[in-house]
Amino acid sequence: MTAFVFRRGRVSLRVERRTAVLVAVLGVVLAGLALLGLCYGAAWASPARVFAALGGAGGGPGVVIREWRLPRVAAGLVFGAALGLAGAIFQNVTRNPLGSPDVIGLDSGAYTGALVAMTVLSGSPTQLTFASVVGGLVTAAAVYLLSMGGSRSGLRLIVIGIAINAMLTALNSWIVLRADLEVAIAAVGWSAGSLNGIGWSDVAVPFGVLAVLFAVLLTRAPALHQSALGTELAVTTGVRHESLRLQLIVLGVGCTATVTAVAGPIAFVALAAPQIGRRLARAPGIPLLPAALTGAALLAGADLVAQMLLAPVSLPVGVISTAIGGCYLIWLLTKEVRRK
Template sequence: MSRTTADVRRRGLRPAGHTVLRGGRASFLVHRRTVVVAAVLAVLLACAVVAYLCVGESFVPPTEVVRVLLGRPSADELVVGTLRLPRLVVGLLAGAAFGVAGALVQTVARNPLASPDVIGVTHGAGAATVAALSFNAVAQDTLPYVSVAGGLAAALLVYLFAWRGRLRSSRFVLVGIGVSVALGSLTQLLLTKGDYLVAQQAKVWLTGSLNGRGYEEAGPLALVLLIGVPAALWAARAQRSASFDDDTATALGVPLDRVRLGLTVLGVVLASVATGAAGPVDFVALLAPQIARRLTRTAQTPLLSSALTGALVVVVADLLARRLFSPIELPVGVLTAAVGAPYLMWLIVRTRSRSGGTSS
């Protein structure tokens, strides 16, 4: 093994489709297709951002949008900078957080069906938030923190029930689905027992909506994403070992349980904070990593492409939700669920057909 590694280093060999970037003593192996996909996604996201700021009750020319973004005086400052831009920022940050969270959870579970909204994280955040609203237990500006606490508590519950000397991916997903159902029932019970106006407010929040969101919600989410950058760099490296099966990891001496725990905690925190900021926008965390992985054709789910895909999905979905049935404005979670639910059913059927073919 060491001789082969030395030969590869000496001869400058590299896997197909990869490029070695060197800077001083450090060198990095870069997958070229992943870089191209990330660049294309970034361009598409930039176009979606401009379209989002242009389209609304009144159309704003792209030149005026650019002027506002550059901080120059414009007659459309109120519409673009005050009404649309804060909501857009929340959508971008929440979508990116959901995308990375979904990629991490799917890596740990080694299952494309796993995502924070499937294994109970967003349901835990939702149940905690609805409980706080129903009992008027906290102030409005502290609801995002309640959501984070609920998501972490749900993830801890799933982890404890799924742990049997080692974390098995199939048990992790099944326990998560069971916890999701239980928390969903608890949320509905709280809605029926609470005040009518509070229940209506909670129902809108539970669908996942960016209406009325602003920099107050974006601040904590941006802070968590900024702090999580070093953790995300570690996660990108740890993904490879986390995708090993238990026997392979044991043979290689990889502390698999600790790696999986770290990836799970990071994914849960990102999903919980995003849920606190924008509500449980369903299926973004499920869709984004799968789309990114199919575009890049890599063994591990690319985190940057997942973040860009998640942000793009949320921004485009919210734009359509605002204008598709104008003057009626739909919550963004309605559109993501309309796309994500059929995809989840297709994914389940596809997974079952593959397992059936293997067993035969």
């Protein structure tokens, strides 16, 4: 397959031609979704008004675009990319299309941590973020340790994750039932996964955390792709497989928990985005960049549908992503059954 090779000093980057074209197309799609998200609202804003508002003009309508719509659009793109990367990480680690944070219980674990912060502590944004990350890490550690008796890549890890997910779901329900009424209502609404009401103050710290996680993941991407070709081949090329797996799990949990802390558990984006990106790129493994861009497009598109479907009432984006993801999961399971 034709590829583009970029060299600068000792650093070289090889990009398959089809992947480069796919990235360009997805970039255009994301730009279109972002523009539509900035135009759509209680009052439609023309693209000219949007560009003027982004430049600092526009008065009151400009403030609405910059302070209300822009944070929501940015959150949809960045959080979608984070979920897509998290899904790609776990599907590469498990080598199974069902290896996703929401399937193996990491979303539920992050939600448990957030519930503890909301019911026991004051539930500040910092506490929610920290508690979500801790909950996700504890869940990932439990899944990892319980799967140590056999192969940690494949069906065993996923089945254990599904079991832990079920137990955490029951625990979360019990916590909500035992909480005060106001806290319970807030927790249930938050658990649907929503970008409603997100402002710059809500996303400033999460964006910084995700930027660090993205940068670290970029340094581990070559080893990840080598590992995807096979454990034996990766080891012969100098990849420390177990160390790499632990690092990737921490990065994937960090991405998932950071999004969950702000927007709640948004289901199925991490499951569907990597597989859609892989099929579009026709790659042998789960490529990270197509997964990230596809995740951004899925979440941004789902959020637009959530705003438009019952307008002027804005649905939680998790409702739309769950409906889309449920259909995708049925299709994926049907295809796997027919293949076997």
